[in-house]
Amino acid sequence: MAEGIRDKVAIIGMGCTKFGELWDKSADDLMVDAFKECIEDAGLDKKDLNAAWFGVHFEEQSVGKGATSLALALKLPFLPVTRTENFCATATEAFRGACYGVASGAYDIALALGVEKLKDTGYGGLPGGPGLMGTKSALIMPKLTAPGAFAMMATRYFSVYGLSPEDGKRMLAKVSAKSHYNGARNPKAHLRREVTEEQILKAPVIAWPLGLFDCCGVSDGAAAAIVTRADLAKKFRPDPIHVKALQVAVSSGEELMYTKWDGAHVESGYRAGMLAYEEAGIKNPREEISMAEVHDCFSITEAVTMEDLQFSPRGKVKDDIEAGRFDLDGPQPIQPDGGLKCFGHPIGASGLRMLYEMYKQLQGKADLPERQIKNPRLGLTHNMGGFPAMNIVSVAIVGL
Amino acid sequence: MVGITSYGAYIPRYRMNHNTLFTAVGFLLTFPPPGENAIANQDEDTLTMAVAAGVDCLASKKREMVDGIYLASTSQPYAVRQNSVLIATALDLPCGIRSADFTGSTRSGTTALLAAFDAVKGEMCGSVLVCASDCRLSKPGSPQEYLYGDGAASLLVGNEDVIATFEGAYSVSYDFPDRWKASSEKFEHAWEDRFIRDSGYSQFVLEAISGLLKRYNLDIKDFARIAYPGLYAREHGAIAKRLGADPAQLQDTLLSTIGDTGAASPLMMLVAALEGAKPNDMILVAGFGNGSDAMFLRVTDRISDLSERRAVKKHLAAKKDLASYEKYLAFRNLAPFDLGMRGEISIRTPMSALFRERKVVLSLCGSKCQRCGTPQYPYQRICVNPDCGAVDQMEDYRFSDKKGVIFTYTGDYLAASMDPPSLYGLIDFDGGGRFWFDFTDCDMDSVKVGMPVEMTFRRRYVDEPTGVHGYSWKATPIGE
Known part of the structure; x- marks a missing residue:
């Protein structure tokens, strides 16, 4: 393996807006809000920035193409700005670009900012349309939605591991109930209400077997990070957070078109996790990763991700969920901020929002003491974009 | 005679x-x-x-x-x-x-x-x-x-x-x-x-x-x-x-x-x-x-x-x-039923692409690797079998007359449909090949993982502004 990014880059500032149905905020407003917090946190002026990476996914819903909208909103002084888009890993890709920019020595200080304004479509769920997977796919793909695409993984998981729909749905209800508990305590979350397993199980079905509370919210938001080379980091703050691994894995088509994939896990998730652990020098992720923000677009996604990232053995995540392993006060808290479940999923912002929580937790600066995880060492973020059968997964690991 | x-x-x-x-x-x-x-x-x-x-x-x-x-x-x-x-x-x-x-x-x-x-x-x-x-x-x-x-x-x-x-x-x-x-x-x-x-x-x-x-x-x-x-x-x-x-x-x-x-x-x-x-x-x-x-x-x-x-x-x-x-x-579209804003998204069929891909879209043809024998849909130039990867060694392979089984499925109430829920899933074809398809002529309660299916040619949409009737193949349970 190549040398990798481990300990070459540090985060010295981060910002994150409140997420939600922000009818009175434009994408420009969100970018300014995230950036203000971020640059104040870093203690810098924008003339200190050398370059920027800008993540947005449904650009046609909000900011348009290219990178100009970030530069225009923040009045960046003719900086090199790169626009990234890679499904739900869009923000993490912006972060990756900024990290590689400073790690290469090309720049000293770089900004990564992700934004998404979803609530201008006029309907719930993500924007639809036949163009998402290209011209040919639009002619032959089923008319699927995101809940349906992930529901098929739940169907498969239940079938492969012999769970009755009742047992399977109860396992997933525990996943969502845990995230709602966490989100209720987070001032920046969109959905801030605890829900019981019974409420979750009684909710209307969106795409069988997934019900309303198995689905994450749909919201607007933005988040940002400023990174520098590790050897410069202490000049800016005493507690920089170091990048340990940044990996992406993209489907080759064998899950959808070849018949070996079992449909009950995300192959790219497993592969990206393996690469990240190697890059970060992690031997036992179940023990070494203190906490994680994973891509819980749907409850089933979080459940299989626990197995893909080897936090739980294959087919055994139910035991860990029932034992409370992933609760806020458990041995390996997952979605301490409430996750996509309670933040919603403004695609271009989510990856950086996850890093924001890891960054604050590692610094011991969770906004409320009751949310602070005790002595975390390593935090992991995970995004999965596309569909279980055809996707992209990014994994980032950060630590002190 | x-x-x-x-x-x-x-x-x-x-x-x-x-x-x-x-x-x-x-x-x-x-x-x-x-x-x-x-x-x-x-x-x-x-x-x-x-x-x-x-x-x-x-x-x-x-x-x-x-x-x-x-x-x-x-x-x-x-x-x-x-x-x-x-x-x-x-x-x-x-x-x-x-x-x-x-x-x-x-x-x-x-x-x-x-x-x-x-x-x-x-x-x-x-x-x-x-x-x-x-x-x-x-x-x-x-x-x-x-x-x-x-x-x-x-x-x-x-x-x-x-x-x-x-x-x-x-x-x-x-x-x-x-x-x-x-x-x-x-x-x-x-x-x-x-x-x-x-x-x-x-x-x-x-x-x-x-x-x-x-x-x-x-x-x-x-x-x-x-x-x-x-x-x-x-x-x-x-x-x-x-x-x-x-x-x-x-x-x-x-x-x-x-x-x-x-x-x-x-x-x-x-x-x-x-x-x-x-x-x-x-x-x-x-x-x-x-x-x-x-x-x-x-x-x-x-x-x-x-x-x-x-x-x-x-x-x-x-x-x-x-x-x-x-x-x-x-x-029959004889009353103005509401499909929601999601259902109003316009479908513009790129006719040149449709003609280019007519074997894939209308004939349900894919390819079969001449080296490893893997059938794959749609047509691939590079074999999808990770242990093969042969380049440009494909022959045409028709899936429309192949039977298969349901690998997984869902019934989707969010997708715009005149007959919700929309049923769809992944199909494993007998003899090899997997892809996802809409299902038709079946009900939520009767669909199961492993159920045998066959393929049926169906209308996919009618795009009123352009008059285009779009078609593709769907899966349907055998013997329903």
């Missing part, structure tokens, strides 16, 4: 009882005629039913030998863009093929069949597939709504392995204005029913059959089966009586079980007659519409060699009651 070499049919799964119609919009009648109509599903139309009948007809036949395709219909979706060649593409028939649409009259079914006999007899074609299909719109509450049913029949015409030889025909043509529809109109107009019955139906069918008997010096008693449409039950019997036929010779009109399937009706009755035929049986068939075509065939001993088809008998048995008239209105 020219004649019919194979037959097939398609009747949609849904039936609507006349009482359901009557309860909903029975204001024009005092009581409903007994029976039920076959109702095309929301994703079916004339073309999809014609393809389904063609699939049934071509089972165990060599598709590469077909060099002619005729479609007969009065309800073809396209006025410009030949409908028959779209069917040929869906059936993955060769390009070296003669294609034609026969339309304008319900008689077009028998006329297309006669044209096929002529083409083979004149040695211009060796094997012509005739599909007759109708899915006619009728105004809510109109008498046509009780009369019209949806369905398709298909006959393969050739000169080898003939199961029924074509013996002769006689036609009469009249500019009989019983029904008409300008090409811009959605619904047919009809003149007074008694006029259609007494001046048209009762006269022309009798005249064509009598002319046939006279031309070939035949006796009506020579025929094992006599098949002609039964628009009016009493007159249907009266015509037979005037011909001197025994009621036992009459082929069931299917009027109370499927309805009048228009251009498909006489061919549907012919298929049903062939299903029960014995060698040397003589079959008389007549179509009606702006006159009448009459023809007769003689069944050969090769009929027992033809493998069993679904045809009329099995399709009649497989049915599901559509108890909601409102659902029927939604299926």
